[in-house]
Amino acid sequence: MMVEVKKTRSELKRSAILQGAIQAFKQYGVSDTSMDKIAEVAQVSKRTVYNHFESKELLVTHIIKEIWCKNVVSYEVKYNPDITLKEQLIELVENELSLSKQPETIELIRVALTHSINNPEMFNQELHQFFEQDTALVRWLKAAIADNRFKTMDPHKANEQIVSLLKGQAFWPQIIRFDPLLNDEEQSDLANETVDMFLAYYQR
Template identity: 60%
Template sequence: MTELKKTRSEIKREAILTGALKAFQQYGVADTSMDKIAETASVSKRTVYNHFDSKEVLVTHIIKDIWSKTLVAYNVNYSPDKPLKEQFLELVLNEIAFSQNENFFELVRVAISHTLFSTDSFRADMRQFFEQETALIRWLKEANKDGKFVGMDAIKANEQIIGLIKGQAFWPQILRFDAPLTNEQCIELAEETVQLIMCRYLAK
C-alpha cells in the first residue's frame, strides 16, 4: 500500500502538537505561552495561530490525541478461549492508567476550564469525539454478543464502569483532593470495578 505523503500544513500541525506537549511538560501549561510553543516547535507564532486559535484549543487537541491513542486505538480483542475476568481487568486497568497520568491532569484542568466557557459548537465537537467507541466498549459488545453477559447494554455498562473509576481515580486528582493512586490501589480499584459489573451482568 502506498503511504500518503503528508502536506506541509500537516507536518507543521504535527510539529506544533509535539512542541506544545514538550513545552507543557517542561514549563507547565499555565506558564507556557504561544511564543514558547512556537519556539519549541520551531515555527513562527503566526503559524501556531493559523492552526490553533488559542492555547486552550491546542490543549484540547492534545487531550483528544492522547485519548485516541490510549483508549480508542488500544485494543484487546475479545477471546472466548481466555478467562473473561482476565481480559476485563486488562481493559479496566488501561482506563485507570489513562486517568492517572500525572502529566495529563494539568492539561485536563485547562481543557475543562475552557470548555465551560466555550461556544456550544465547540462543546458539541468535544462531546462527539469522546463518544467514540473505545477498546472497552468494543470488548463489552463482543463478550455480550457471545452470551457472557445478560441484560447488558454495552454503552450503559461502559458509563457505569467509567463512573466507578472516575469517582476514585480522576476527579479527586483533578480537583487536587487526593494524590494519584498507587499501582496497588489501581489494581484494587480495577478488581472491585470488574467484580461489581460481573455481579450485575454475568450470565449464570
C-alpha cells in the same frame, strides 16, 4: 507493498506545533506555557501556531483527543471466549486507568475543563462527536454480549458505568481536589473491585 503517504506542508507544521506544545508543557507546565513559547519550541512562527489553533485551550483540547484516541479508542483487546471475563476486563479497566497515571495529562485536562466551562458550545463542538466513538471496552462488551456472556445490556451504558466507578476514585478527586495520583497497588485494587462489582451484576 504499502505506499507511504507524504504529509502536506500544513500537516507537517501542525504536527510540529503539537509536538512542540507537548514538549513545552512537560518542561514548563501547561499553565506557564504561552503560545509564544510553543512557537519557539516548535520552531514555527506565532502566526503559524494561531493559524492552526486559535487558542492554547483549543490546542490542549486537541492534544487530549489524541491521547484519548491512542489510549482508549485505538487500544485493542479482542474478546476471547477461552479466557475468563474477569481477566479480560481487568486488562481493559487497567488501560482505562492508564490516563490517570500521567500527571501531565491530568494538568492538560484541568486546562480543558476550565475552557469548557467558559466556552461550552465550542467545547461541545470539539469533543462531543469524538467521545461517541466505540472504545476498546465498548467493542469488547459488544462481542461478549453477542456470545451471551452477559445479561441484556446497552454496551455504551455499561461502559459509562465502569468508567464512572473508576473516575470516582482515580480522576475527579485528582482533578478537583488535587489529591495525589493512586499508586500501582491502589489502582490494582480499584480495577479488581470495579470488575468484581460489574460482573456480580451483569454476568450470566
